[in-house]
Amino acid sequence: MDYWQIVLLFLIIAFVYSSVGFGGGSSYLAVLAMYNLPFQEMRLTALICNIIVVTGGVYLYIKNKQVNWRKILPITLVSVPMAYLGAIAKISQETFFLILGITLIVAAILLWIKTENTVTEDSFDNNKKALLKNSFLGGGIGFLSGMVGIGGGIFLSPLLNLMKWDTARRIAATSSIFILFNSISGIFGQLTKMPEHIDYTRIGILCLSVFIGGQIGSRMSLKWNPIVIKRITAILIFVAGINVLIKYW
Known part of the structure:
Protein backbone atom coordinates (compact mmCIF):
# COMPACT_ATOMS: atom_id res chain seq x y z
CA MET A 1 0.00 0.00 0.00
CA ASP A 2 1.49 3.34 -1.07
CA TYR A 3 -0.45 5.50 1.37
CA TRP A 4 0.99 4.25 4.64
CA GLN A 5 0.17 7.60 6.23
CA ILE A 6 -3.55 6.82 5.87
CA VAL A 7 -3.10 3.65 7.92
CA LEU A 8 -1.58 5.60 10.82
CA LEU A 9 -4.17 8.36 10.61
CA PHE A 10 -7.02 5.83 10.58
CA LEU A 11 -5.62 4.11 13.66
CA ILE A 12 -5.43 7.43 15.53
CA ILE A 13 -8.91 8.48 14.41
CA ALA A 14 -10.42 5.16 15.49
CA PHE A 15 -8.66 5.43 18.84
CA VAL A 16 -9.94 8.97 19.53
CA TYR A 17 -13.47 8.52 18.21
CA SER A 18 -14.15 5.19 19.89
CA SER A 19 -13.21 6.73 23.23
CA VAL A 20 -16.25 9.04 22.97
CA GLY A 21 -18.68 6.57 21.37
CA PHE A 22 -18.24 7.52 17.69
CA GLY A 23 -17.11 5.55 14.66
CA GLY A 24 -15.00 8.22 12.95
CA GLY A 25 -16.66 8.08 9.52
CA SER A 26 -16.52 11.83 8.96
CA GLN A 40 -17.54 5.80 -4.07
CA GLU A 41 -14.69 3.83 -2.52
CA MET A 42 -14.27 6.52 0.14
CA ARG A 43 -17.85 6.15 1.34
CA LEU A 44 -17.68 2.34 1.38
CA THR A 45 -14.40 2.40 3.31
CA ALA A 46 -15.72 4.86 5.90
CA LEU A 47 -18.87 2.81 6.53
CA ILE A 48 -17.01 -0.48 6.93
CA CYS A 49 -14.51 1.14 9.30
CA ASN A 50 -17.41 2.61 11.27
CA ILE A 51 -18.85 -0.85 11.83
CA ILE A 52 -15.53 -2.26 12.97
CA VAL A 53 -14.89 0.56 15.45
CA VAL A 54 -18.32 0.82 17.07
CA THR A 55 -18.98 -2.95 17.31
CA GLY A 56 -16.55 -3.25 20.21
CA GLY A 57 -18.11 -0.25 21.91
CA VAL A 58 -21.65 -1.59 21.45
CA TYR A 59 -20.60 -4.86 23.07
CA LEU A 60 -19.15 -3.05 26.07
CA TYR A 61 -22.19 -0.78 26.48
CA ILE A 62 -24.57 -3.75 26.38
CA LYS A 63 -22.36 -5.68 28.79
CA ASN A 64 -22.33 -2.72 31.21
CA LYS A 65 -26.13 -2.32 30.89
CA GLN A 66 -25.95 1.19 29.44
CA VAL A 67 -28.39 0.47 26.59
CA ASN A 68 -32.00 1.62 26.93
CA TRP A 69 -33.67 -0.20 24.03
CA ARG A 70 -37.05 1.46 24.61
CA LYS A 71 -35.54 4.84 23.79
CA ILE A 72 -33.07 3.68 21.16
CA LEU A 73 -35.48 1.75 18.91
CA PRO A 74 -37.65 4.70 17.76
CA ILE A 75 -34.53 6.56 16.62
CA THR A 76 -32.77 3.62 15.04
CA LEU A 77 -35.63 1.80 13.31
CA VAL A 78 -36.58 4.86 11.27
CA SER A 79 -32.98 5.79 10.50
CA VAL A 80 -32.08 2.44 8.92
CA PRO A 81 -34.33 2.63 5.83
CA MET A 82 -33.58 6.34 5.50
CA ALA A 83 -29.83 5.62 5.50
CA TYR A 84 -30.39 3.13 2.69
CA LEU A 85 -32.36 5.69 0.68
CA GLY A 86 -29.62 8.25 1.23
CA ALA A 87 -26.98 5.78 0.08
CA ILE A 88 -28.76 4.97 -3.20
CA ALA A 89 -29.46 8.64 -3.99
CA LYS A 90 -27.57 9.70 -7.11
CA ILE A 91 -25.20 12.60 -6.42
CA SER A 92 -22.21 13.90 -8.37
CA GLN A 93 -18.69 13.97 -6.99
CA GLU A 94 -18.83 17.77 -6.69
CA THR A 95 -22.09 17.61 -4.75
CA PHE A 96 -20.70 14.90 -2.50
CA PHE A 97 -17.66 16.93 -1.47
CA LEU A 98 -19.76 20.05 -0.96
CA ILE A 99 -22.12 18.16 1.36
CA LEU A 100 -19.17 16.50 3.10
CA GLY A 101 -17.43 19.82 3.79
CA ILE A 102 -20.56 21.45 5.17
CA THR A 103 -21.34 18.31 7.19
CA LEU A 104 -17.91 18.36 8.82
CA ILE A 105 -18.18 22.04 9.77
CA VAL A 106 -21.67 21.68 11.25
CA ALA A 107 -20.62 18.55 13.14
CA ALA A 108 -17.61 20.39 14.57
CA ILE A 109 -19.81 23.19 15.86
CA LEU A 110 -22.19 20.72 17.50
CA LEU A 111 -19.31 18.85 19.10
CA TRP A 112 -17.80 22.05 20.50
CA ILE A 113 -20.96 23.07 22.34
CA LYS A 114 -20.73 22.04 25.99
CA THR A 115 -23.95 20.99 27.71
CA GLU A 116 -24.70 20.18 31.32
CA ASN A 117 -26.51 16.87 31.28
CA THR A 118 -28.70 16.70 34.36
CA VAL A 119 -30.77 13.69 33.37
CA THR A 120 -30.97 10.94 35.97
CA GLU A 121 -30.62 7.25 35.31
CA ASP A 122 -34.29 6.61 36.03
CA SER A 123 -35.82 9.32 33.86
CA PHE A 124 -37.68 8.26 30.74
CA ASP A 125 -40.04 10.13 28.45
CA ASN A 126 -42.26 7.68 26.57
CA ASN A 127 -45.11 9.90 25.36
CA LYS A 128 -46.19 9.99 21.74
CA LYS A 129 -44.68 13.41 21.14
CA ALA A 130 -41.26 12.23 22.29
CA LEU A 131 -41.47 9.09 20.15
CA LEU A 132 -42.41 11.14 17.08
CA LYS A 133 -39.59 13.59 17.71
CA ASN A 134 -37.06 10.79 18.16
CA SER A 135 -38.22 9.07 14.98
CA PHE A 136 -38.03 12.27 12.95
CA LEU A 137 -34.57 13.05 14.31
CA GLY A 138 -33.29 9.56 13.54
CA GLY A 139 -34.75 9.55 10.04
CA GLY A 140 -33.25 12.90 9.08
CA ILE A 141 -29.79 12.07 10.35
CA GLY A 142 -30.02 8.59 8.81
CA PHE A 143 -30.72 9.97 5.33
CA LEU A 144 -27.85 12.46 5.52
CA SER A 145 -25.55 9.75 6.88
CA GLY A 146 -26.33 7.36 4.04
CA MET A 147 -25.79 10.05 1.42
CA VAL A 148 -22.41 11.16 2.78
CA GLY A 149 -21.14 7.78 4.00
CA ILE A 150 -20.99 8.24 7.77
CA GLY A 151 -22.79 6.59 10.67
CA GLY A 152 -24.43 9.77 11.92
CA GLY A 153 -23.38 9.57 15.55
CA ILE A 154 -21.37 12.76 15.25
CA PHE A 155 -24.69 14.57 14.71
CA LEU A 156 -26.88 12.47 16.95
CA SER A 157 -24.81 12.59 20.12
CA PRO A 158 -24.45 16.41 20.38
CA LEU A 159 -28.13 16.93 19.55
CA LEU A 160 -29.25 14.41 22.17
CA ASN A 161 -27.03 16.12 24.73
CA LEU A 162 -28.56 19.50 23.85
CA MET A 163 -32.02 17.95 24.26
CA LYS A 164 -30.98 16.44 27.64
CA TRP A 165 -32.28 13.20 26.19
CA ASP A 166 -30.58 10.88 28.70
CA THR A 167 -27.37 10.45 30.67
CA ALA A 168 -24.07 11.04 28.88
CA ARG A 169 -23.16 7.35 29.03
CA ARG A 170 -26.49 6.21 27.59
CA ILE A 171 -26.27 8.81 24.83
CA ALA A 172 -22.86 7.45 23.90
CA ALA A 173 -24.32 3.93 23.85
CA THR A 174 -27.23 5.12 21.70
CA SER A 175 -24.86 6.79 19.24
CA SER A 176 -22.77 3.64 18.91
CA ILE A 177 -25.81 1.49 18.13
CA PHE A 178 -27.15 4.17 15.78
CA ILE A 179 -23.83 4.26 13.91
CA LEU A 180 -23.65 0.47 13.68
CA PHE A 181 -27.08 -0.06 12.11
CA ASN A 182 -26.90 3.00 9.86
CA SER A 183 -23.49 1.99 8.55
CA ILE A 184 -24.74 -1.49 7.71
CA SER A 185 -27.77 -0.03 5.94
CA GLY A 186 -25.58 2.47 4.09
CA ILE A 187 -23.29 -0.29 2.86
CA PHE A 188 -26.21 -2.21 1.36
CA GLY A 189 -27.21 0.97 -0.42
CA GLN A 190 -23.68 1.64 -1.66
CA LEU A 191 -23.31 -1.90 -3.03
CA THR A 192 -26.19 -1.32 -5.44
CA LYS A 193 -24.07 1.07 -7.52
CA MET A 194 -20.41 0.36 -6.82
CA PRO A 195 -17.91 0.75 -9.70
CA GLU A 196 -15.88 -2.23 -10.88
CA HIS A 197 -12.48 -0.93 -9.78
CA ILE A 198 -12.33 -1.03 -5.99
CA ASP A 199 -9.06 -1.55 -4.10
CA TYR A 200 -10.23 -4.13 -1.58
CA THR A 201 -6.67 -4.69 -0.35
CA ARG A 202 -6.45 -1.08 0.74
CA ILE A 203 -9.84 -1.31 2.40
CA GLY A 204 -8.77 -4.47 4.25
CA ILE A 205 -5.58 -2.86 5.58
CA LEU A 206 -7.49 0.20 6.78
CA CYS A 207 -10.05 -2.04 8.46
CA LEU A 208 -7.29 -3.76 10.41
CA SER A 209 -5.89 -0.39 11.43
CA VAL A 210 -9.20 0.92 12.82
CA PHE A 211 -9.88 -2.39 14.56
CA ILE A 212 -6.71 -1.97 16.60
CA GLY A 213 -7.33 1.70 17.34
CA GLY A 214 -11.00 1.16 18.14
CA GLN A 215 -10.37 -1.66 20.57
CA ILE A 216 -7.90 0.43 22.53
CA GLY A 217 -10.02 3.58 22.50
CA SER A 218 -13.29 1.94 23.55
CA ARG A 219 -11.62 0.50 26.63
CA MET A 220 -10.16 3.85 27.67
CA SER A 221 -13.43 5.74 27.36
CA LEU A 222 -14.10 5.63 31.09
CA LYS A 223 -10.72 7.17 31.96
CA TRP A 224 -10.69 10.26 29.74
CA ASN A 225 -12.51 13.59 30.03
CA PRO A 226 -15.08 13.35 27.22
CA ILE A 227 -15.42 17.14 26.89
CA VAL A 228 -11.71 17.53 26.17
CA ILE A 229 -11.73 14.70 23.63
CA LYS A 230 -14.84 16.03 21.88
CA ARG A 231 -13.40 19.53 21.57
CA ILE A 232 -10.10 18.28 20.20
CA THR A 233 -12.12 16.21 17.74
CA ALA A 234 -14.24 19.26 16.88
CA ILE A 235 -11.15 21.28 15.96
CA LEU A 236 -9.79 18.51 13.75
CA ILE A 237 -13.14 18.03 12.00
CA PHE A 238 -13.59 21.78 11.45
CA VAL A 239 -10.17 22.09 9.82
CA ALA A 240 -10.89 19.02 7.67
CA GLY A 241 -14.22 20.48 6.56
CA ILE A 242 -12.62 23.79 5.54
CA ASN A 243 -9.91 21.92 3.62
CA VAL A 244 -12.48 19.82 1.74
CA LEU A 245 -14.45 22.91 0.70
CA ILE A 246 -11.31 24.78 -0.41
CA LYS A 247 -10.01 21.80 -2.38
CA TYR A 248 -13.19 20.65 -4.10
CA TRP A 249 -15.52 23.63 -4.27
Whole structure:
Protein backbone atom coordinates (compact mmCIF):
# COMPACT_ATOMS: atom_id res chain seq x y z
CA MET A 1 0.00 0.00 0.00
CA ASP A 2 1.49 3.34 -1.07
CA TYR A 3 -0.45 5.50 1.37
CA TRP A 4 0.99 4.25 4.64
CA GLN A 5 0.17 7.60 6.23
CA ILE A 6 -3.55 6.82 5.87
CA VAL A 7 -3.10 3.65 7.92
CA LEU A 8 -1.58 5.60 10.82
CA LEU A 9 -4.17 8.36 10.61
CA PHE A 10 -7.02 5.83 10.58
CA LEU A 11 -5.62 4.11 13.66
CA ILE A 12 -5.43 7.43 15.53
CA ILE A 13 -8.91 8.48 14.41
CA ALA A 14 -10.42 5.16 15.49
CA PHE A 15 -8.66 5.43 18.84
CA VAL A 16 -9.94 8.97 19.53
CA TYR A 17 -13.47 8.52 18.21
CA SER A 18 -14.15 5.19 19.89
CA SER A 19 -13.21 6.73 23.23
CA VAL A 20 -16.25 9.04 22.97
CA GLY A 21 -18.68 6.57 21.37
CA PHE A 22 -18.24 7.52 17.69
CA GLY A 23 -17.11 5.55 14.66
CA GLY A 24 -15.00 8.22 12.95
CA GLY A 25 -16.66 8.08 9.52
CA SER A 26 -16.52 11.83 8.96
CA SER A 27 -12.78 12.01 9.64
CA TYR A 28 -12.05 8.89 7.56
CA LEU A 29 -13.72 10.64 4.64
CA ALA A 30 -11.75 13.83 5.29
CA VAL A 31 -8.46 11.92 5.26
CA LEU A 32 -9.33 9.95 2.13
CA ALA A 33 -10.38 13.16 0.37
CA MET A 34 -6.84 14.51 0.79
CA TYR A 35 -5.50 11.58 -1.26
CA ASN A 36 -7.88 11.97 -4.20
CA LEU A 37 -9.38 8.50 -3.90
CA PRO A 38 -12.61 7.62 -5.78
CA PHE A 39 -15.49 9.01 -3.75
CA GLN A 40 -17.54 5.80 -4.07
CA GLU A 41 -14.69 3.83 -2.52
CA MET A 42 -14.27 6.52 0.14
CA ARG A 43 -17.85 6.15 1.34
CA LEU A 44 -17.68 2.34 1.38
CA THR A 45 -14.40 2.40 3.31
CA ALA A 46 -15.72 4.86 5.90
CA LEU A 47 -18.87 2.81 6.53
CA ILE A 48 -17.01 -0.48 6.93
CA CYS A 49 -14.51 1.14 9.30
CA ASN A 50 -17.41 2.61 11.27
CA ILE A 51 -18.85 -0.85 11.83
CA ILE A 52 -15.53 -2.26 12.97
CA VAL A 53 -14.89 0.56 15.45
CA VAL A 54 -18.32 0.82 17.07
CA THR A 55 -18.98 -2.95 17.31
CA GLY A 56 -16.55 -3.25 20.21
CA GLY A 57 -18.11 -0.25 21.91
CA VAL A 58 -21.65 -1.59 21.45
CA TYR A 59 -20.60 -4.86 23.07
CA LEU A 60 -19.15 -3.05 26.07
CA TYR A 61 -22.19 -0.78 26.48
CA ILE A 62 -24.57 -3.75 26.38
CA LYS A 63 -22.36 -5.68 28.79
CA ASN A 64 -22.33 -2.72 31.21
CA LYS A 65 -26.13 -2.32 30.89
CA GLN A 66 -25.95 1.19 29.44
CA VAL A 67 -28.39 0.47 26.59
CA ASN A 68 -32.00 1.62 26.93
CA TRP A 69 -33.67 -0.20 24.03
CA ARG A 70 -37.05 1.46 24.61
CA LYS A 71 -35.54 4.84 23.79
CA ILE A 72 -33.07 3.68 21.16
CA LEU A 73 -35.48 1.75 18.91
CA PRO A 74 -37.65 4.70 17.76
CA ILE A 75 -34.53 6.56 16.62
CA THR A 76 -32.77 3.62 15.04
CA LEU A 77 -35.63 1.80 13.31
CA VAL A 78 -36.58 4.86 11.27
CA SER A 79 -32.98 5.79 10.50
CA VAL A 80 -32.08 2.44 8.92
CA PRO A 81 -34.33 2.63 5.83
CA MET A 82 -33.58 6.34 5.50
CA ALA A 83 -29.83 5.62 5.50
CA TYR A 84 -30.39 3.13 2.69
CA LEU A 85 -32.36 5.69 0.68
CA GLY A 86 -29.62 8.25 1.23
CA ALA A 87 -26.98 5.78 0.08
CA ILE A 88 -28.76 4.97 -3.20
CA ALA A 89 -29.46 8.64 -3.99
CA LYS A 90 -27.57 9.70 -7.11
CA ILE A 91 -25.20 12.60 -6.42
CA SER A 92 -22.21 13.90 -8.37
CA GLN A 93 -18.69 13.97 -6.99
CA GLU A 94 -18.83 17.77 -6.69
CA THR A 95 -22.09 17.61 -4.75
CA PHE A 96 -20.70 14.90 -2.50
CA PHE A 97 -17.66 16.93 -1.47
CA LEU A 98 -19.76 20.05 -0.96
CA ILE A 99 -22.12 18.16 1.36
CA LEU A 100 -19.17 16.50 3.10
CA GLY A 101 -17.43 19.82 3.79
CA ILE A 102 -20.56 21.45 5.17
CA THR A 103 -21.34 18.31 7.19
CA LEU A 104 -17.91 18.36 8.82
CA ILE A 105 -18.18 22.04 9.77
CA VAL A 106 -21.67 21.68 11.25
CA ALA A 107 -20.62 18.55 13.14
CA ALA A 108 -17.61 20.39 14.57
CA ILE A 109 -19.81 23.19 15.86
CA LEU A 110 -22.19 20.72 17.50
CA LEU A 111 -19.31 18.85 19.10
CA TRP A 112 -17.80 22.05 20.50
CA ILE A 113 -20.96 23.07 22.34
CA LYS A 114 -20.73 22.04 25.99
CA THR A 115 -23.95 20.99 27.71
CA GLU A 116 -24.70 20.18 31.32
CA ASN A 117 -26.51 16.87 31.28
CA THR A 118 -28.70 16.70 34.36
CA VAL A 119 -30.77 13.69 33.37
CA THR A 120 -30.97 10.94 35.97
CA GLU A 121 -30.62 7.25 35.31
CA ASP A 122 -34.29 6.61 36.03
CA SER A 123 -35.82 9.32 33.86
CA PHE A 124 -37.68 8.26 30.74
CA ASP A 125 -40.04 10.13 28.45
CA ASN A 126 -42.26 7.68 26.57
CA ASN A 127 -45.11 9.90 25.36
CA LYS A 128 -46.19 9.99 21.74
CA LYS A 129 -44.68 13.41 21.14
CA ALA A 130 -41.26 12.23 22.29
CA LEU A 131 -41.47 9.09 20.15
CA LEU A 132 -42.41 11.14 17.08
CA LYS A 133 -39.59 13.59 17.71
CA ASN A 134 -37.06 10.79 18.16
CA SER A 135 -38.22 9.07 14.98
CA PHE A 136 -38.03 12.27 12.95
CA LEU A 137 -34.57 13.05 14.31
CA GLY A 138 -33.29 9.56 13.54
CA GLY A 139 -34.75 9.55 10.04
CA GLY A 140 -33.25 12.90 9.08
CA ILE A 141 -29.79 12.07 10.35
CA GLY A 142 -30.02 8.59 8.81
CA PHE A 143 -30.72 9.97 5.33
CA LEU A 144 -27.85 12.46 5.52
CA SER A 145 -25.55 9.75 6.88
CA GLY A 146 -26.33 7.36 4.04
CA MET A 147 -25.79 10.05 1.42
CA VAL A 148 -22.41 11.16 2.78
CA GLY A 149 -21.14 7.78 4.00
CA ILE A 150 -20.99 8.24 7.77
CA GLY A 151 -22.79 6.59 10.67
CA GLY A 152 -24.43 9.77 11.92
CA GLY A 153 -23.38 9.57 15.55
CA ILE A 154 -21.37 12.76 15.25
CA PHE A 155 -24.69 14.57 14.71
CA LEU A 156 -26.88 12.47 16.95
CA SER A 157 -24.81 12.59 20.12
CA PRO A 158 -24.45 16.41 20.38
CA LEU A 159 -28.13 16.93 19.55
CA LEU A 160 -29.25 14.41 22.17
CA ASN A 161 -27.03 16.12 24.73
CA LEU A 162 -28.56 19.50 23.85
CA MET A 163 -32.02 17.95 24.26
CA LYS A 164 -30.98 16.44 27.64
CA TRP A 165 -32.28 13.20 26.19
CA ASP A 166 -30.58 10.88 28.70
CA THR A 167 -27.37 10.45 30.67
CA ALA A 168 -24.07 11.04 28.88
CA ARG A 169 -23.16 7.35 29.03
CA ARG A 170 -26.49 6.21 27.59
CA ILE A 171 -26.27 8.81 24.83
CA ALA A 172 -22.86 7.45 23.90
CA ALA A 173 -24.32 3.93 23.85
CA THR A 174 -27.23 5.12 21.70
CA SER A 175 -24.86 6.79 19.24
CA SER A 176 -22.77 3.64 18.91
CA ILE A 177 -25.81 1.49 18.13
CA PHE A 178 -27.15 4.17 15.78
CA ILE A 179 -23.83 4.26 13.91
CA LEU A 180 -23.65 0.47 13.68
CA PHE A 181 -27.08 -0.06 12.11
CA ASN A 182 -26.90 3.00 9.86
CA SER A 183 -23.49 1.99 8.55
CA ILE A 184 -24.74 -1.49 7.71
CA SER A 185 -27.77 -0.03 5.94
CA GLY A 186 -25.58 2.47 4.09
CA ILE A 187 -23.29 -0.29 2.86
CA PHE A 188 -26.21 -2.21 1.36
CA GLY A 189 -27.21 0.97 -0.42
CA GLN A 190 -23.68 1.64 -1.66
CA LEU A 191 -23.31 -1.90 -3.03
CA THR A 192 -26.19 -1.32 -5.44
CA LYS A 193 -24.07 1.07 -7.52
CA MET A 194 -20.41 0.36 -6.82
CA PRO A 195 -17.91 0.75 -9.70
CA GLU A 196 -15.88 -2.23 -10.88
CA HIS A 197 -12.48 -0.93 -9.78
CA ILE A 198 -12.33 -1.03 -5.99
CA ASP A 199 -9.06 -1.55 -4.10
CA TYR A 200 -10.23 -4.13 -1.58
CA THR A 201 -6.67 -4.69 -0.35
CA ARG A 202 -6.45 -1.08 0.74
CA ILE A 203 -9.84 -1.31 2.40
CA GLY A 204 -8.77 -4.47 4.25
CA ILE A 205 -5.58 -2.86 5.58
CA LEU A 206 -7.49 0.20 6.78
CA CYS A 207 -10.05 -2.04 8.46
CA LEU A 208 -7.29 -3.76 10.41
CA SER A 209 -5.89 -0.39 11.43
CA VAL A 210 -9.20 0.92 12.82
CA PHE A 211 -9.88 -2.39 14.56
CA ILE A 212 -6.71 -1.97 16.60
CA GLY A 213 -7.33 1.70 17.34
CA GLY A 214 -11.00 1.16 18.14
CA GLN A 215 -10.37 -1.66 20.57
CA ILE A 216 -7.90 0.43 22.53
CA GLY A 217 -10.02 3.58 22.50
CA SER A 218 -13.29 1.94 23.55
CA ARG A 219 -11.62 0.50 26.63
CA MET A 220 -10.16 3.85 27.67
CA SER A 221 -13.43 5.74 27.36
CA LEU A 222 -14.10 5.63 31.09
CA LYS A 223 -10.72 7.17 31.96
CA TRP A 224 -10.69 10.26 29.74
CA ASN A 225 -12.51 13.59 30.03
CA PRO A 226 -15.08 13.35 27.22
CA ILE A 227 -15.42 17.14 26.89
CA VAL A 228 -11.71 17.53 26.17
CA ILE A 229 -11.73 14.70 23.63
CA LYS A 230 -14.84 16.03 21.88
CA ARG A 231 -13.40 19.53 21.57
CA ILE A 232 -10.10 18.28 20.20
CA THR A 233 -12.12 16.21 17.74
CA ALA A 234 -14.24 19.26 16.88
CA ILE A 235 -11.15 21.28 15.96
CA LEU A 236 -9.79 18.51 13.75
CA ILE A 237 -13.14 18.03 12.00
CA PHE A 238 -13.59 21.78 11.45
CA VAL A 239 -10.17 22.09 9.82
CA ALA A 240 -10.89 19.02 7.67
CA GLY A 241 -14.22 20.48 6.56
CA ILE A 242 -12.62 23.79 5.54
CA ASN A 243 -9.91 21.92 3.62
CA VAL A 244 -12.48 19.82 1.74
CA LEU A 245 -14.45 22.91 0.70
CA ILE A 246 -11.31 24.78 -0.41
CA LYS A 247 -10.01 21.80 -2.38
CA TYR A 248 -13.19 20.65 -4.10
CA TRP A 249 -15.52 23.63 -4.27
